Amino acid sequence: MNEIETLYCIGCGAQLQADDQQQAGYIPANTLAKYLKQSATQDLYCQRCFRLRHYNEVSQVPIEDAHFKHLLAKIGHEQALVVYVVDLFNFSGSVIQQLKRYIGNNPVLLVGNKADLIPSSFNRNKLKNWLQHQAKILGLQPLDIELVSAKKLTNIDQLLVKISQLRKNRDVYVVGTTNVGKSTLINAIIRSHSGWQDLITTSNFPGTTLNEIRLPLADGGELIDTPGIVHKNQISQFLSRKELKYIAPQSEIHPRIFQLQAQQTLFLAGLARLDFISGPAGSFVVYVDNNLYVHRTKLQQADEFYQKHLGELLTPPVSAETFPPLQSQTITTKEKSDIVFSGLGWIAVPEQVQVKAYLPQGLQIEVRSSLIN
Structure with missing residues (x-):
């Protein structure tokens, strides 16, 4: 492939090339020539990012997961501050397993993004304590924890102050899985300090950032947006862009x-299911997207109901034919617990009950102490 050296898409970080439309970084030759003539190379977007930004169209490009991990592993050989971004709504789906192996002994600032999605009635200090406990389970000892909303620009200035205090003239790497909002967070930082808006391409579709995107800092260091590690335990892999x-x-x-x-x-639409097998009657609290249909029925008729209404009343999915069958896991709680359907949300269930949770085959169900009491 005849690659265009030193030119990269400012939206996704891919190296620009005009030869293969199916590969990352493709830009039509005439578009490239026009930009070069105008000396506006800093604003170059590949065709994929351009269509995503202007038409909300997503095109897949073949990027191996090993490529993402290779880029992440480079951090361990540098002196840097690692800003590890997790999704507060989908925490289990935003965990990078063995992160410590990739980043070495570099210090970590843990950032819980999408705080605007968590009910405002929930105590934020408790949420920080919960994140601290989860980090310990993962073998991490973050220097600090910040809760932000990149979309709402909540606590962005506070985060920047914390980064400034902790980086000590080192480069700053922003890491996380796909769709935790890393690029949205960096766009919020750029907007806060330069006035530029949405420089880096973002979407609800996994894998928008394809390579490192390096942004200069005032002291000569760099803020680096890294590609998101693809988390396999996500229900989004079975859904179309419209269903997401x-x-x-x-x-x-x-x-x-x-x-x-x-x-x-x-039933959580047609995507997941929870059977209350036995135990005292009580409150079951569902935390999913406000637009997702939740249906209650009798367990005795649940199987028949699912087969009859999947793809119609129970939608998404739109197509029952292409959606994988559900598999179950039986759970007995000793305390108030969350049954987590990764990528979808969770259901808070009472103590001393037996339930059976269902997700598509290949996905895992997590049980944790209740996040919101």
Whole structure:
């Protein structure tokens, strides 16, 4: 491939090339020539980013997961501050396993993004303490924890002050899995200090950033946006771009409370299911996108109901034929717990109950102490 040296897409970081439309960084030759003539190379976007930004069209390009991990592993050989961004709504789906192996002994600032999605009634200090505990489980000892909303620009200035205090003239690497909002966060930082808006391409579709995007800092250092590691345990892999809007909250989650008795079932559209097998009647609280349909029915008729209404009343998915069958996991709680459907949300269930949770085959269900009490 005849690559255009030193020119990169400012939106996704891919090296620009005019030879292969199916590969990352493609830009039509006439578009490239026009930009070069105008000496506006700093504003160059590849065709993929251009169409995503202007027409909301997503095109897949073949990028190996090993490429992402190779870029991440480079951090361990440098002196840097690592800003590790996690998704507060989808924490389990935003965990990078063995992150310590990639980043070495570099210090970590843990950033919980999408704080605007968590119900405002929940105590933020408790949320920080919960994140601290989760970091310890992962073998991390973050220097500090910040809660932000990159979309709403909440606590961005506070985050910048913290980064300035901790970086000590080192480069800053922003890392995370796909769709945690890394690029949105960096855009918020750019907007806060330069007035430029949405320089880096973002979307709800996984893998928008394809390579490192390096932004200069005033003291000669760099702020580096890294490609997101693709998390395999995500329900989004089974959904179309149009269906993703039902599982990607854009505003504060409104808890939906169901007073259930044993032998009742909750369907999260056609994507997941929770059977209340046995235990005292109680409140089951659903935390999913406000637009996702939740249906209650009797356990005795749940199987038949699912087969009859999948792809119609129970949508997404739109197509029952292409959606994988659900597999179940039986869970008995000793305390108030969250049953986490990775990439979809969670259901808070009472203590001393037995439930059966369902997700598509290949995905895992997590049980944790209740996040929101």
